Amino acid sequence: MSYFFQLVASGIVVGSIYALSGLGFVLIYKSSRVLNLAHGQFISLGAFITYALTVGVGIPIYISFLLSLVITFLLAMSVERVFLRRLIGEPIISVIMVTIGLMSILNGLIYLTPFGTENFSFPEFLPKTPITMGGVSISWTQLVGVILTVILIAAFSWFFKKSTLGISMRAVSDDQMASMSIGISIPRVFGLAWAAAGFSAAAAGGIIANITGLNFDTLVSFGIIVFPVVILGGLDSIFGAVVAGIILGLIQQFAAGYLDGLWGLFGTADLVPWFILLIILLIKPHGLFGIHEIERV
């Protein structure tokens, strides 16, 4: 039974990271209806900037984490300004393809640095001994990661519910024409959405890199796995991303824990999310909490 609880615990850890990664994706989709395929690259950028500041420059990790959030915030904003601003009003296909190109560009830029090919890991700054409770053990980094994730998601929910900017972003996602007519600047909202997405991606990157180490492929794979998460949760629901992130984290851990080795199956944790994604697309494409505005053909 403690095996089960161990799986639940690690599922929640992985799931909360998925939720945080999915958050940034949902932010962009919610305001501008763009699928950002370069999300994984932003996640890894956040992680690499944190590492470079901590180890390369020698700033304490708490401050460098915050600095990386700020840097990625600005970076995502300028990406929106340079590449996506002039595509407002273009068909959605070309906007999505621009994000594919962006993903390629960022890949290339990261490969120019040692981070693209080599592995690094953060210096330990938390106690090494894991917390054990009733046979379930969680490391300090995981615990801090989960707590940070909860705080960030709460902050983002507050931002969307209460602050003027958050409300204007929701208004734009609801009806662009109407929000323009009451004086909301749509380009500014799009820019802010990208910036906020970059911010949350960097946060996710910092947390993931502390748990799994800095490996470019692993970090980028978190940007790909957000697709099952956000589809399961509903593309435009922050709450959905959180719930779906934790559900998928649990399912992945259970698959890895119970299915691997059965019938000669291996690596099911990588496969299960995509099957769930296909099933969800077939039977309930708006996900668990998305709004029901899918156009049927």
Add this chain to the structure above:
Amino acid sequence: MAQNRWLATGNFFTSHRQEQRIFFTHLDRLVFICFLVIVFIWPLFIEFGNKTMLVIDNILVAIIAIYGLNLLTGYAGLISIGHAAFVGVGAYTLATFARLLGSSHVLLTHAWPLMILLAGGVGAVIGAFVGLPALRLKHLYLVIATLSFQMIFQWVINFSKFFNQGQTISIGRVFWFAGKVTRDQHYLFWYYITLIFVVVFGFAVRNLLRSRYGRCLVAVRDNDRAADAMGMHPGFTKVYAFALSGFFAGCAGALHAYMWRGVGFESFTLHHSINYLAMAIVGGLGSLMGSFFGPTAIFMLDIEVEHLSEFAKTLFPAALDLATALRPLSFGLVIVLFLMFEPRGIANWWRIARTYLKLWPFRY
């Protein structure tokens, strides 16, 4: 009025039938035939090394794959970021035969044209299956469906013992009328075979596009409600576009497998899907000519990037592997720049050049 069938300075069409001609003037046809002749006979006069021939063969195989992607993304307006997986389906169809019957079974070595078409058929079936969500969903969600197909494909290949866990599965040399294709004939032989496939499929696509089934794709792309009102079935059309795209991708995959004499997992990753998309965009989405320009341009770019990184290596020996960095960087830049400044791709430059030549020496 008697028309000049050699040179046309304007639009003299009097019927829809005339407008749907492949060649508007005899001159067009003559130029095309001359071009075909040149393409078929140049290897008799010029001899390239294996490395160059490999690149040329690769371009031709990519052209077939891009026919499929162009039909899907350009004409039917459905983005696919799993095209390399469809190509992989074709290649792994051959690999399945190689694993079951041995790599030099008669079926693989003698009945290869059949095998290539069979691989196309399997690709079409899988394509239609992946396109099934298209019965209910619009493009945003279809992008994700193709992405998940790519991921599932990678998983299946990587984790199944049957497919050698992604390691190369070799495929034997083929036979033709003059016996076994030897090592030094290999690339030339596949140059001709792939070229024949390119020409035949090119005509097939061109003819498809001027039939009702081709116009149906464009109609559904432009406005699916209007298409529905005109009596087409948008969902079915999309599934059918996926099947067509899968067919071309499957054939390309089989040719790729024969040409490399083996099937390995590294040729069909997400990265390659993006390359295919880059080829389609750079060539020009929604134009047949684009299918030729795109792969050529991207492969040229690839070679240039390799040269550049080798040159850089002589300058700074410390820069270990610039090519891995410069390749995605340049591809991404090319995609983004083309989308921002020339969304109609190189095919548009071709169109401009043609109109200019047609009216020369007059400006318009």
